[in-house]
Each structure stands twice: as C-alpha cells, then as structure tokens.
Amino acid sequence: MDRRPKRLKSALGRAFLQAEWLTPARALAYCRILGFYGWGLFLSIIVVSHWGADFEGQPICADFVSFWAASRQVLQGHLAEVYDSAKHHLAELSAFPGLSFGNFAFYYPPTFLLLCVPLALLPYRLSVALFLILTATAFVRALRRLLPQRWALLPILAFPGLVIGVANGQNGLLTGSLFGWAMVLLAGHPFLAGLCLGGLVIKPQLLVAAPVVLLCARRWRAIAGGMCSGLGLIAASWLAFGHAGWGGFLHMSHEAQGAFSHGYVQAWKMQSVFAAAHLLHAPAWMAYGVQIMAAVAALSIAGWLAAGLRRRSADLGEATAASGQVAVMIAAMPFCSPFLLDYDLACLAFPMGWLVLQARRTGWWSGEKFVLFLAYIYLLGARLFAELTHIGPTPLISAALLLVLARRIAPEEWLGLRRRIVSQAGRFNRSEPDVSSVSEPGRAGVQA
Template identity: 35%
Template sequence: MDAAPASRTPDRAAPHPHLVFALGALSAVAWGLTALYFASGRGRHDFLGYSKGQDFINVWTAGHMVLQGRPAQVFDPQAFLAATHALFDPKLPPHFWSYPPTALFATVPLGLTGYVAGYLLWSAAGLLALAWAGRRLFSGRLERWLLLASPAVAINLLMGQNGGLTAALWLGGAALLDRRPAAAGALFGLLTFKPQLGVLLPVALWAGRRYRTILAACASALLLAAASAAAFGPGSWQAFLTQTLPTQFSSMSVWQGPYQWFAPSVFMGARLAGLSSPLAFAAQLPFTLLGAVLVWRAWRRGGDPPTRAALLFVATFIATPQSSAYDMIPVAAAALVIARRSRGLADAILAALLWAAPWALLPLNALHAPAIPLVTVWAAVRLAQMSGEPQEPSAAAPTA
C-alpha cells in the first residue's frame, strides 16, 4: 500500500543568506554566459555555425517532417539531415534524432512555426511546466524562483533542449507521489520518452511499495507507446529500433569533442580518461549499482520524502551512462534540498558545487578532467544520510 506523508519540501527556515547569495551569483554567471551566446553569431546562427538554441533544430525539424507526412523518416539519419539542411541551412553541421516515436507528439505544434517563433514557444512551454512542478515540490517561494534561475535552466535554454519538460515530469511526479499516486505514475510514464532518466525509478517505487504508482506508470507508458504507433505508424518504431538506436549507441561509444563535454556520466568520464568504450561501460557498472543501492535503502527505510526524491534525482546521474548537462535541472532541485538542510560548511560547498555542475562540466570535460561524477557521488551519499536524519518541525504543506 502507498504511504501518505506530505511530499513537499517542509516549511523550515530558508537556506543561509550567504549560501543563497552564492547560488544567485553562480546563476548570474551562467545566465550572463547564455546571454553572450545568444548575442554572438549572426542571425539564426551562433558563433560556431550551429543554429542558435543548438539542439532545438532537432525538434523543429521533426515537427515539420511529421506534418509533411514523413514521421518514419525522422529516424533515418540521412533523411533527417537532408530535411534539416532543406529547412534551415545546407551548411548546418550534422544533427540526428535520438528519441522514440513517443517524443514526436511534442514536436507537432513546432511544425507550424518558423524557427525563432518555435524556439520561443518551446522554451516558454518548458519554463511554464517547470514552474508548475517547482510550485508543487517546494513550499517556499525562494526555492521556486531559484530553481527557475538555476544554471541548469540556463544551459537548457542555450541548447534548446527538453530539460524543462523532463524535469517537470520528474519533479511533478515526486511532488504528487504521496497525495495522488496514480497521477504521479502517469507523469513518470510520460517520462519514458527519455528512458535513460527513469533508470532508477522502478528501484525507488518498488522499494517504497508504491504499487499504485507503478501500475499507473506502466499504463501511461503503454498508452503513450500505442498512441504513437497509431499516430505515426508502426514503421516509426521499426525505424527507431533499426536506425536511431544504433546511431545513438555509436555516438556514445565513438564520438569525441563537444559531444563529450556535456556528459556528466562516469561512462563518459572514463572515455575522456582514455578508456575504450567496453572498459568505460565496465567502469560505469559499479556506480550504477551504487546509485541503485542508495536509492533502494533510502526509499525502503522511509524518512523525509523531499530528501529521498532529491537522492533519486542525483543518483540517476550516477547510474545512467547517458545524460547531459541540460538534463540536470532536477539536480539543481537536489542542491536546493541540500542547501535547506545544510548542517555546516561542507554541505554548503556541496550545494554550490552541485548547483554549478551543469556549467562547470563543460570546461572540466574539455580539459579531460571529468570531476563532476565525484560531486554527484558525494551528493548522493550525503542525501542518503540526510534522508534518515530527523527533520525539524514543519507546517503542513498545502495540497496540489
């Protein structure tokens, strides 16, 4: 049966003002760099020759291809690149589509827009979804605004990615878990369009005996998959399995340079350290097991729900070999949980490092010094400790 304590962050004293100032200063740097990025280049192109809002070109192109009646071709790397060149610029560097057919639903409205209007619509939708989830996860206004201003949000907007949407599903599901377990499961099921981010969700839900949520998540995921097959044709799934997945695996195992700079995983850190892909996967395995064990123990034991949720967010980035800086908005939420529960200087430093991680990742990985996994492991271990510590008395959180 499902437990029923409140899932929202308790109404305790806000994080220490000095720590709030540090987090705000780090955010200001990240947003300043983002503004410089958009001010650079010419027209719709950035200073590197890519489209501004770099990866947004993928969802925008996919939306146009779907409305042109070519959904299965989205999963063909050559056909997709040709469409990108035809729609945007023949000189644009290569891009490819990397998601299952379930992700195509979000692209359809973008097929009706120009590039700039579509980017603004996409970004606004992600921010609104994140604001909704943040309001339900955090009872304090300070944390809600800090989450929206986090460096992770800035880099997600710079990359034109879906981090706001995935974070909203993840954070919203965590916030609704105790009061509306079926709704939480429905949100988790929708997250399957980016399955690598849900790698530890089954561990957490099973350990926490959240059986209604598990059933709702399975139903939501199956309905979404069936709807995508009906809307885009079963050929889209065949193309995804035979063309997109091999391309995605190849990109993880072979590609070098900027592609690696955005990856906070142990797997990519091992590749940057010079290990072959098989050895990098071997290096990843014990960290995947570590993340699973920490989540299982914390969710089985019970304790503070927001801290357990924060542990799940951070441990996922330890456990999955495939993730990116723009996926790390839930890690920013975890940094805020650590900041609120900080017991001293070490916790404050940890919160600041975790907060800055999506941007610090880029220069560190570029220098072949992949240190961010050390931060996420430290954070996961500390959150596992915090989840079993007693909480100060708190006011009841209002219902969603």
C-alpha cells in the same frame, strides 16, 4: 610540537565541512553572479541574433533544430526519413542552409517524436520560444511548490541547469519538470505522480531508477499511474507511426551506440560514468564495466533508501518521506545511463531543494553546504572543464549528493558506519550531528 598540521586540518574542516564562509548573504550573492553571467550571455546572443540566427549564423537554441526538422518531416509525410541520419540532416539543412553543427540524427524514441509533431506547425523562432517558455515555466513552478519561500526565487531563476536547458533548446527542462511534479504530487496524489514519471518514456534512459524506488517504497498507485501514462504513450506512438517509427528508432539506437562507443561523440560533452572513464583513456569495455557497477551500486542505494523512508514516514511525515523517495530516484539517475548530457541534469535541483528543506528544519550537517554549492554551480562549466582537463567531475559530484542524501535519510546507519571506520583507522575525528536532530523539526540551523 608542531601544531601546523592540526591548524591546517581545522582550517580545511571549516572551509569544506562546515563551510562557514557560505553565509546566506554570500550564497545569494553567488546566485546573482551566476544568474547575471548565464542569462546575460544568453540574452546577448538573442540581442545580436538576426531572424533566429546568432552572430555566427547558426540558429539560436540549436538543439531544437532536430526536433523541429523531425516534426517537419512527419508533417510532410516522410516519417521513415526521421530515423535516417543523412536524410534528417538534409531536412535540417533545408530549413537552415548555413547550419554547421547540431544534432545530425534524431536519437529519440517515437514517444518523444509524438510530442514533436506539432512543433513545425509554427515558424522556428515562435516554436522554440513557446516550447522553452512552457517547459521552463513547468520546471520553475514545480521548484516553487517545493521551495515557496521568497528568498528561494533568486536561486531557482539563476540555477545554471535552467539556463543551459533554455540556451541549448533542449528537453532537459521537460524531463526535469516531470521529475519535479512527481516529487510534489507523490504524497497527496500518487497516481498523478506516477503519470508524470511514466511520461519519461520520452527519454527512457532517465527512467531506470524509478521502478526500483517505487517498488521498494511500495508506491502501488504511483506504479499504476506510471504504467498508464508510459504504456499509453507507447501505444499512441505505435498507432501514429507503426513499425516505420519503432523499427527506425531501433536501427538508429544501434547506430548511435556504435558512434558513441567508438568516440565519434566527444566524451567531454557527456556527463556519465562511461564518459568520465573514457576521458581517462579507459577502453570501451572497461568504461562500460565501470558504468554498470556504478549503476548497480546507485540503484541498490536508492532502493534501500526508499524502503528506509517508507519505514520512517510516521516520524518524518508522509510529505517529507514521499518527496525524499523521488529525491533519491533523481540522485541515482546520473549513474544509470552512459548517454547523459548536462541539460539532463537540471532535475538535480529537486534533491538539492529537498536537502535545503531538511537543513532548515534541523540545521546543516558537515559537508552539506559545500556539496550543494558544487552541485549548484558546476553545470555552467561542466563541458568546458572536461574539455580542458579531460576529467569528468559529474560522477564525483553526483555521488557526493547521493551520499549526503543517504546520511540524511539513514543517519543511524551512517553513524554506525562512521564509528566502525573511526575505530579501525583511529584518525578520523570529524564530529557528526546528533541522530536525534533528524526528528526535531523545530530545531534552528544555519540557513543558506
């Protein structure tokens, strides 16, 4: 009898399910390589830049140009022109005459414009440096509160999502830090955690999963905090900009939706389910349909898991349950909006960190190390991979991350589902960890 298929299956299981090759030393070595490549490339651009322009004559951290130009328009009394794409691009060109790419329109709501107003009080280079230092510091500090171990500093600083957020001059580290501090504060200071989540009205498409998770988790104080900060920012932006700001934003949103649906924004830059379907040449109606189904499924899973963590908080501990609820909120976020870019996914570092903490307590479960490995490294090449292959991997990787979270949070249901699949198919013999391991915090496991 030929034993080669069994040997191949066993080898694949060791490579992908157990990931025995991913030892702690090797994992740290990969982090060094990624950090050296990502930060080295960014620093080389800074070194060869001249007065804030890179070697091609474009401003460094180019996406920040739109924020800075919008601030300049408001400070000069041209608020209505912020949401006029042609006039906004002229404002960008007046500051950077050689600009040949970038955000030609300001697609953000007045809540974010309110935060942008002070930016042009400083020269561009100083403004972008201060913005990125503050947001990156908040992001790293939140991750360090979650993973304070000494060995965790290197993976945090080398995380590709951090590099991409800084290199693009984007607000992904700001929104990621709001998610992260909500995770850190939810157990002990739920109202403050809600204030952080409410701050995401600056980019409301990232906030879709938050109400579902908080309601299912019955986090009433966090909901109150979110309403205070969210409604407060909306009210402040209305007082500051009035109808000119919000009316212009609604008009710009309609214009952006049309440009996006008709493919004027390259789909390979996007990381959403819609973009993945569009890359496979699905028509717009089908891509939107798949996006809606994915969002409904992800929100349903997130709400169910949040309720499950609430019921198991006595066994897991309040801190673990609360941080897990924010982890599933973040993991469901990539499925909730068709307009999603790679820098928006820096916040995935927090559910990944939560999984690492659980693995350190109970040992690694099959497939977890490989999923975390993919989720950690793929952001650095997500756009290039999609451009070259016309395949968007983000929904698949995000789904794998959400599923390993679900298995950790609801192991009994997962094992019950697995037993039904095994009994029906009769060909899956992969072993799963004992359910009792979840409630044994002292049990040692393989550490990454």
